Amino acid sequence: MAARIRAHEWAQTPLGPLELWPHVLRTTVDIMLAMPGPATVLWGPQHVQLYNDAYIAIARKRHPSLLGRPVAEGWPDVYEAVISPLLEEARAGRATRLTTFAVPLHGEDGPEERVFDTDWMSVTSSI
Incomplete structure (x- = not known):
């Protein structure tokens, strides 16, 4: 996913060009990519989604269009x-x-129930 994220046309998304991303977003994405389990980052007011390799098992056929x-x-x-x-x-x-x-x-074959264990949090600077 790191290569896919680098190659993505970010200028066409609400996040804008990768080179203009704030340092905190780039660091957050680096941490997310290094996580061994499924992880996603929802960034900005529109909650633009980025995710790691392990998350592809959750996304299934929605990958890569979620990115x-x-x-x-x-x-x-x-x-x-x-x-x-x-x-x-x-x-x-x-x-x-x-x-x-x-x-x-x-x-993929109609309605299905999937079971998750997950943590949700918002990260803002507190220091």
């Missing part, structure tokens, strides 16, 4: 019921841990 898109566009089937409430908690400064969390998704 650089607002999360609401990439996950429309679960955005309102699942993702939006988690984002609200993160924006309020509350980290959220979900274990054995069932999510109904539109799968």
